[in-house]
Amino acid sequence: MREIIAAIFIIAGILVFIVALLGIYRLKYVMNRMHAAALGDTMGLGLVTIGLMILGKDVFHVAKYILIVLFFWMSSPIASHMIGKVEMLTNKDYDERVHGK
Amino acid sequence: MNEKKTFWQHLQAWVNGEEAILHADEYIKKREQPHQKRWIKKPNMQRIKENKGLYWFLCVLVSLVFITIMLLVVSHLPTFGQPINPTNNEVMERYLEKGIEETGAINFVAGMILDYRAFDTFGESNVLFLAVISVLILLKRDKKNINAREDRETEEDERFDRSDHKSILKIGAKYLSPVVILYGIYVVLNGHLSPGGGFSGGSIIGAGLILYAAANGHEAMRRFFTFKTFTLISVGCLLTYCGCKSYSFFTGANHVGYEIPKGIPGNILSSGFILPLNICVGLIVACTMYGFYALFTKGDM
Numbered sequence: 169m170r171e172i173i174a175a176i177f178i179i180a181g182i183l184v185f186i187v188a189l190l191g192i193y194r195l196k197y198v199m200n201r202m203h204a205a206a207l208g209d210t211m212g213l214g215l216v217t218i219g220l221m222i223l224g225k226d227v228f229h230v231a232k233y234i235l236i237v238l239f240f241w242m243s244s245p246i247a248s249h250m251i252g253k254v255e256m257l258t259n260k261d262y263d264e265r266v267h268g269k
Numbered sequence: 270m271n272e273k274k275t276f277w278q279h280l281q282a283w284v285n286g287e288e289a290i291l292h293a294d295e296y297i298k299k300r301e302q303p304h305q306k307r308w309i310k311k312p313n314m315q316r317i318k319e320n321k322g323l324y325w326f327l328c329v330l331v332s333l334v335f336i337t338i339m340l341l342v343v344s345h346l347p348t349f350g351q352p353i354n355p356t357n358n359e360v361m362e363r364y365l366e367k368g369i370e371e372t373g374a375i376n377f378v379a380g381m382i383l384d385y386r387a388f389d390t391f392g393e394s395n396v397l398f399l400a401v402i403s404v405l406i407l408l409k410r411d412k413k414n415i416n417a418r419e420d421r422e423t424e425e426d427e428r429f430d431r432s433d434h435k436s437i438l439k440i441g442a443k444y445l446s447p448v449v450i451l452y453g454i455y456v457v458l459n460g461h462l463s464p465g466g467g468f469s470g471g472s473i474i475g476a477g478l479i480l481y482a483a484a485n486g487h488e489a490m491r492r493f494f495t496f497k498t499f500t501l502i503s504v505g506c507l508l509t510y511c512g513c514k515s516y517s518f519f520t521g522a523n524h525v526g527y528e529i530p531k532g533i534p535g536n537i538l539s540s541g542f543i544l545p546l547n548i549c550v551g552l553i554v555a556c557t558m559y560g561f562y563a564l565f566t567k568g569d570m
Contacts (some may be wrong), residue, residue, distance in 0.1 A: 239445070246441040 170248030174222040188212060197265065198255050202248050209244040213237065373460035373531035373540030378506025382466070383546045387514050390546075394510065395554050398503050401560040410568035423567075430486060442484030449477035457551035461543045462535065467550025474551065482559070487567055496570040499556050506549035513542045 184207060191204025215235045224230045256262055317324070347354050364381060372380035382390050408414075410423075453473030460466035482490045517529065532539030563570045 214281060239448075242441060246438055249437055 170222055174219040177215050177219030177222065181217075181219065184208065184212035184215060199266065202251060206244070206248060209240060213240055223232045227259065279417040291524045329375040357418050369534050372543065373534050374543050375534055376461050376463060376466070378464075379461045379466050379543055379547065380540070383461075383550075384541070387546065388518075390550065391507075391510055391514060392506060393551055397553055397557045398507060401499075401503075401557050401564075404561065404564050405570075406562050408568050414568075436483060438484045442480050446477045446484075449480060453477060453551075453555070457547055458537070458544070460547040461540045462537070462552075468554055470547075471551035471554025472558055474555035475562075478555065478559040479562045482562065487563065487569075490563075494559065494570075499570055501559055502552050502556050506552050510546055510549045513546060517542060 188204055188208030191207065192201050195201050195204055214237060217237050221230045221233050224233065259265065281426075351357075364377065364385070368377050368380050369375065372384040374380035374384070397450065453470045453476075455470075456465035456473060457470030458469060478490075478494070519525075530543040531541055534540065538544070560570060
């Protein structure tokens with residue numbers, strides 16, 4: 169029973185990752201791509217680690233997964249923030265591109 | 270004033286702290302400047318430019334000699350892919366059966382790359398050091414490698430950096446970079462017990478250093494990591510590695526019989542030289558990672 173619940177979570181996470189990947193390939197602009205990539209970092213990673221936590225053997229396994237998620241959820245928004253800031257400061261056509269005309 | 274003093278007068282003057290040499294001022298004016306010996310001769314660029322043809326010839330000759338030696342070695346090797354080759358049966362069995370007993374490392378990979386094939390890893394560490402040195406030769410900003418436009422651009426960048434507060438990145442790096450560096454140290458020190466080791470742990474430490482440098486700027490980094498520190502760490506680690514491994518190779522090859530204590534497999538202090546060698550490799554890799562980052566962004570360390 170435990171394995172089935174874990175498998176459902178992991179497969180759902182992998183589906184979210186696939187959606188994120190499709191988004192990165194389909195969208196053409198940095199800001200849109202960032203929006204798609206954030207999906208994998210937050211929801212996909214969260215679902216996969218919940219599945220692995222259910223499969224975990226003892227408390228320390230679960231604690232390690234929590235640390236991984238914590239690290240990602242701290243570092244990924246900072247990285248996105250820096251990318252967005254650099255794009256806003258360096259792209260000359262930023263207003264035209266984002267707000268339209 | 271008496272030209273010649275007696276011995277007693279000399280002694281009196283010396284005890285009282287008066288002049289030790291007669292007419293000291295004249296002596297200082299007249300004495301010859303001590304001839305300074307120049308230990309490092311500056312290469313004469315004019316002569317090198319004149320003898321360019323000879324240098325070409327020597328380069329080609331040296332390369333040809335090395336190519337011939339390599340090809341002769343290759344011709345003596347067994348044919349690739351044969352089932353009777355020692356790599357396909359003997360070496361693997363030996364590693365798997367006697368690995369723990371002979372190296373004392375639970376992690377087989379660490380036992381292989383730092384004990385059986387330590388010489389190969391030594392070459393890899395040297396390659397990393399040489400890579401940084403060549404990038405340094407090409408990209409270092411000094412008197413001869415700068416022009417007015419680049420200078421102005423870097424000045425603009427620096428002004429922009431200073432006006433930009435980067436508060437989010439700073440807070441993130443404040444909490445994340447110590448954790449990243451600590452995890453890298455754990456991976457390096459646990460290299461002979463669990464997956465990991467010098468190369469992976471060193472790159473994690475380098476990533477932590479890069480995060481710190483990106484958040485706080487090169488000025489904050491320069492307080493504890495300059496080019497001098499880089500050379501000291503890299504050369505010191507390479508020399509330590511060389512010393513450790515030469516010791517075990519010489520004693521092993523000559524059957525001197527002094528064994529490094531292996532300890533109990535599984536303890537943190539076990540498996541002979543693998544732990545110090547892991548630390549050396551980790552430090553070299555961390556310095557290389559940060560060195561590349563610093564050279565490509567600022568052109569200086």
